[in-house]
Amino acid sequence: MKCPYCGFVESKVIDSRPTEDGYVIRRRRQCLSCSNRFTTYEKVEEVQLIVVKKDGTRESFNRGKIINGLVRACEKRPISIEVMENIADRIEQKLINSMEQEIPSGEIGELLMEELKALDEVAYVRFASVYRQFKDLNTFVKELTKMLDEKKD
Secondary structure (H helix, E strand, O other): OOOOOOOOOOEEEEEEEEOOOOOEEEEEEEEOOOOOEEEEEEEOOOOOOEEEOOOOOEEEOOHHHHHHHHHHHOOOOOOOHHHHHHHHHHHHHHHHHOOOOEEEHHHHHHHHHHHHHHHOHHHHHHHHHHHOOOOOHHHHHHHHHHHHHHHHO
């Protein structure tokens, strides 16, 4: 760490402790050249997720869009907002853990459908019908038949 007083690049850590929120480490350092003391703060660098949409445009990841999609899919279903928040948390964590900075929007949609399929079949079908853009009744029936076949197994 470069000394703010003399510019020397080596220092030693005298004291280290977390801040109140626990997300930052406060370090007291002493310059090995001029012996002046200074404080530094260390925190985890958060990854900025970028969503690549179907048309190729890019935008910052917005957790609120996941929540909005869940609310619409789960409308009039016995699913609490807390459950929806937990789903959004799991999806966001999976995206962060993937270590990819650019995420295709389709990947987010598929993760959402996986979660909804395990949670509530009606919410899943609602979301899938919009997400997969079912063009006609036959496409819709094929998806329902596939779900029923999976349920039998």
